[in-house]
Amino acid sequence: MLEIRNMDVHYGMIHALKDVSFEVHRGEIVVLIGANGAGKTTTLRTISGLQRPTNGQVILNGVDITNVSAQERVKMGISHVPEGRRVFPGMTVLENLELGAYLRRDRDGILEDLEMVYERFPILRDRRKQTAGTLSGGEQQMLAIGRALMSRPEILFLDEPSMGLAPILVQEIFDIIQSINKSGTTILLVEQNANMALQVADRAYVMETGSIVLSGTGSELMSSDEIKKAYLGG
Amino acid sequence: MRKFIALGLVYAIVQILIMTNLISGYFQATLVTIGINIILAVSLNLITGFTGQFSLGHAGFMSVGAYVCAIVTMRMPTIPGFILGVVLGAVAAAILGFLVGLPTLRLRGDYLAIATLGMSEIIRIIFLNLEITNGAAGLIGIPQFINWTWLFIFTVGIVLLLSNFVKSAHGRACISIREDEIAAESMGVDTIRYKVIAFIIGAACAGIAGAIYASYFYYLEPNLFGFLKSVDVLVIVVLGGLGSLSGSMLAAILLALISTYLQSFPEIRMVLYSLILIVIMIFRPQGLMGSREISLSVFSKLGNNKLWDRFKSQKGGH
Ligand SMILES: Nc1ncnc2c1ncn2[C@@H]1O[C@H](COP(=O)(O)OP(=O)(O)OP(=O)(O)O)[C@@H](O)[C@H]1O
Ligand SMILES: [Mg+2]
Numbered sequence: 001m002l003e004i005r006n007m008d009v010h011y012g013m014i015h016a017l018k019d020v021s022f023e024v025h026r027g028e029i030v031v032l033i034g035a036n037g038a039g040k041t042t043t044l045r046t047i048s049g050l051q052r053p054t055n056g057q058v059i060l061n062g063v064d065i066t067n068v069s070a071q072e073r074v075k076m077g078i079s080h081v082p083e084g085r086r087v088f089p090g091m092t093v094l095e096n097l098e099l100g101a102y103l104r105r106d107r108d109g110i111l112e113d114l115e116m117v118y119e120r121f122p123i124l125r126d127r128r129k130q131t132a133g134t135l136s137g138g139e140q141q142m143l144a145i146g147r148a149l150m151s152r153p154e155i156l157f158l159d160e161p162s163m164g165l166a167p168i169l170v171q172e173i174f175d176i177i178q179s180i181n182k183s184g185t186t187i188l189l190v191e192q193n194a195n196m197a198l199q200v201a202d203r204a205y206v207m208e209t210g211s212i213v214l215s216g217t218g219s220e221l222m223s224s225d226e227i228k229k230a231y232l233g234g
Numbered sequence: 235m236r237k238f239i240a241l242g243l244v245y246a247i248v249q250i251l252i253m254t255n256l257i258s259g260y261f262q263a264t265l266v267t268i269g270i271n272i273i274l275a276v277s278l279n280l281i282t283g284f285t286g287q288f289s290l291g292h293a294g295f296m297s298v299g300a301y302v303c304a305i306v307t308m309r310m311p312t313i314p315g316f317i318l319g320v321v322l323g324a325v326a327a328a329i330l331g332f333l334v335g336l337p338t339l340r341l342r343g344d345y346l347a348i349a350t351l352g353m354s355e356i357i358r359i360i361f362l363n364l365e366i367t368n369g370a371a372g373l374i375g376i377p378q379f380i381n382w383t384w385l386f387i388f389t390v391g392i393v394l395l396l397s398n399f400v401k402s403a404h405g406r407a408c409i410s411i412r413e414d415e416i417a418a419e420s421m422g423v424d425t426i427r428y429k430v431i432a433f434i435i436g437a438a439c440a441g442i443a444g445a446i447y448a449s450y451f452y453y454l455e456p457n458l459f460g461f462l463k464s465v466d467v468l469v470i471v472v473l474g475g476l477g478s479l480s481g482s483m484l485a486a487i488l489l490a491l492i493s494t495y496l497q498s499f500p501e502i503r504m505v506l507y508s509l510i511l512i513v514i515m516i517f518r519p520q521g522l523m524g525s526r527e528i529s530l531s532v533f534s535k536l537g538n539n540k541l542w543d544r545f546k547s548q549k550g551g552h
Contacts, residue, residue, distance in 0.1 A: 050416070050419055070420070071424050074420075074421070074422035075422065080420045082416055082417060086417035087414070088409075088410055088414055088417060090413055091409070091410075099406065099418075102403075102406075103421075148420075151421070151422070
């Protein structure tokens with residue numbers, strides 16, 4: 001459903017992505033792992049249209065969207081939970097969720113999805129009138145995911161959703177990601193927490209300094225010696 | 235409905251007071267200053283308070299509206315000429331707002347403030363050197379058309395317009411940029427478009443404020459629109475609360491009354507004024523109103539969020 005072909009990204013003189021190619025099939029959970037600065041965030045930002053590539057193509061459902069604006073890409077079914085959650089701190093939980101549906105005009109569908117998000121994250125229903133800045137880190141992450149679901153995406157990008165969360169919450173977030181995937185949303189997940197990520201991954205790619213150096217199914221990579229040494233702590 | 239009755243009452247009472255000479259000429263000038271400052275503050279609040287773009291260029295936008303209106307009405311000293319002057323002044327300021335908005339979009343925070351300040355200074359220098367603006371000597375004898383009725387129409391009109399704007403989906407988009415630009419972009423908000431729109435609307439309103447100034451005080455010189463004028467407006471906005479239109483109005487009225495009252499102490503006037511500002515900011519660092527609006531005020535509850543309402547009624551139905 002999503003295909004990245006020979007993508008290069010530069011930040012001024014910095015060559016952040018070098019000839020990156022990979023694909024995500026409908027219904028999969030695909031994981032990108034890699035050390036700090038490998039280019040994972042840059043990859044997601046480029047696919048969702050927040051960063052221009054200097055070379056290469058992004059193909060969504062057979063259509064070349066390389067020159068399509070970020071807004072159009074949201075309409076085409078891409079939704080992005082940015083690194084570090086980035087909820088709107090001064091707005092209430094409900095207002096955050098409404099902004100997730102910013103580009104939609106189907107009121108009934110929006111209300112349906114709001115109900116769906118509250119079902120998935122009951123805490124958000126309880127806190128719907130509270131400003132997002134006063135939520136705990138875990139609650140903010142749930143809000144960020146819920147907000148991204150409000151655009152009813154076909155494919156959801158998650159940039160390090162487990163960052164800074166207690167182990168029990170990390171487990172919960174990963175359960176939620178799997179359940180979102182089961183209900184039909186394709187997922188592209190960026191993680192430092194390689195262990196957890198590879199357990200839920202259908203397939204995974206390993207990035208190093210701007211390039212993809214390894215790929216395989218989740219279980220293949222988990223048993224690979226290189227990965228064990230570099231990312232799973234031996 | 236209630237708000238229109240209240241507005242009508244305010245208008246009628248002041249009008250009667252003016253006709254019966256119970257409001258002095260001096261106090262009428264204060265009323266005009268309040269109206270102008272309200273327009274300047276709510277429009278800067280749209281740019282800085284709601285959209286989060288730190289601008290120090292409001293005096294520049296204001297001066298363009300003032301000079302355009304003055305030049306037009308001096309050649310056409312009739313009511314249609316005056317209206318044309320206000321419209322052209324607003325349009326010219328809006329175009330400038332667009333031009334400033336575009337290149338400064340890549341700039342954030344302090345850099346944007348410096349760029350807008352620079353723009354405003356460039357305009358002042360241009361007006362100092364143009365023939366049509368009569369350089370440093372300025373324009374004198376601009377026909378006076380502004381009276382309480384016009385002032386009321388412009389001020390209330392702009393406040394209602396901006397109040398509806400910030401409560402609409404467009405306003406939400408602007409606020410989301412202030413809250414977190416990257417997240418807003420991820421949600422599909424066209425951040426560039428909304429930043430430019432905020433600058434265009436804000437600049438047009440400032441242009442109208444300038445036109446009112448020119449048409450009431452019948453004298454203009456470039457140095458009226460220096461850096462300090464922009465700072466004055468920013469002070470009103472911050473004092474009232476970034477993101478609160480009623481706060482801007484309250485602060486504009488309060489500061490005008492304070493400085494009128496302080497006229498009786500000319501030697502220490504500025505010291506007292508500064509002290510009052512400092513004290514208010516110590517006790518209300520978020521501004522008089524924070525980002526809230528006065529809920530029973532005539533100006534709030536105008537735009538209604540239909541989605542919210544439906545949500546509430548749906549919840550109630552369970
Ligand atoms: N806005 C930017 N300007 C300049 N360089 C940038 C910018 N964003 C990222 N980079 C550089 O690009 C490279 C890739 O960064 P990126 O954020 O994509 O890494 P990452 O894999 O997401 O790292 P992390 O795991 O720490 O989040 C890094 O060397 C980084 O310094
Ligand atoms: Mg990253």
